[in-house]
Amino acid sequence: MPEGHTVHRLAAAHGRMFGGVAVGASSPQGRFADGARRLDGRVLTTAEAHGKHLLLGFDDDQMLHVHLGIYGTSTLAAGPPPAPTGAVRLRLTAPAGYADLRGPSACELLGPGEVKALRDRLGPDPLRADADPELARRRVGRSRTTIAALLMDQAVVAGPGNIYRAEVLFRAGIDPMLPGRDLTDEQWAILWADLAALMADGVRTGRIDTVRPAHTPEAMGRPPRVDDHGGEVYVYRRAGLPCLVCATEVRSTTLAGRNLFWCPTCQPTR
Template sequence: MPEGHTIHRAARDHRKILKGRALRVSSPQGRFEEGADWLDGRVCGDVEAYGKHLIYRFEGEAILHIHLGLFGRIRKRKMPEPEPRGAVRIRLAGDTHLVDINGPTACEILDPDDLARLTARIGPDLLRPDADPNLVFTRISKSRSSVGKLLMNQSVLAGIGNIYRSEILWRQRIHPDLPGKDLTREAFDRLWADAVQLLELGVKRNAIITVDNAAPGKGRYRERVNIFGKDNCPACAGAITRVEIDTRKAYYCAACQAL
């Protein structure tokens, strides 16, 4: 599943090429023909990200909601309009570029009330200017669940994915099993500030970079990380521990992140 910076990067890029344009909307795969017909020819007013959800606003208060889930994929492609690659659920075509979306978990038309109900279920998004850290700390400080679980609970805090979770906790020397109620306000404030900084860098560089002063890597996701998927801690050279938290792999250094 994409991390939050990926969705915000997509929203930023799509806003540049689609906002203010009457779009040709189609469903090459055929599974979203009715929705595509409803949107076809409408002007796109804006594109936003809420956590891991993409929101395309169209004239007439029509809203397209996309959630990629584990297997969804977005491709931005230049005109002239190319042949679809794979099973494209929806194609949004402007005058210079188009956006193809394959395999999303959610691809649906919402009205403003539907959108309000959706966003009410999503915790404050680190990358949105309206994010309220006080609300997040209140929820965490009342919970007996581990900080490692809470950071991935999108109803508590939106935007942090699996790699960022391990990396931020290591950078802040917080054990993933620490109960939320035991996280101090000072430690939370440092975690929040670090998470915002790293996700903003991720949007800017289109890569997960958690190593200070590092450039993007050359791998598939261009990440540069400290402990995720690594054997040894770069700070103390001790062995990195791998665990599963709610079926997702996580990494920590028992020496640097003492419980």
């Protein structure tokens, strides 16, 4: 599933291509035919993300809500659109180009009240200027759940996924099994600031890089990481390999159905 920085990049790309113009909309697959008819000819006025949710606003009171989920993809390209291939749920077109949406877990039109209800269900997004980190802090501080699980809970913090949660906990030296209520204010401030900075880098570059300058392949004389997620990381998908900082073997376990990675030396149990 794409992490939040990817959806913010998608929002920006939609804004550049479709912002301020009347958009053509169709559903080649047919599953969003009614919604596409309602969008066709409308002007895109806003394009934003909240966590992993893409929100496109138009010149009426409706907003297109897209959640890619595990299998969804959104492809944008310049120029005239080709004949649709595959199950295209929604195609948007404009003079500058087109966007094809395939396989999302959500593709729906929402009214203002429904948009507010969606936002209310989500935690603050470190990439949004209106984010309130104290709201997330209060939710974390009331919970016996591990901080590793809480950072994946979109009702606590919207946007981070498995890679960011593993990496910010490593960079902060925090045991992933620490209960949220035992996290200190200082530790929370470090986590939030690091999430905001790393995810903003992800928006700019389109990849997740979390290693500090001293631990890059060039600085350490090691081969670059080869992985379909790209980017240089400390612990994510490095189980059984030596920690880049202390050489301890990186460990992995399953937590809430997802693989968790950490270094037991750099992230000691309290």
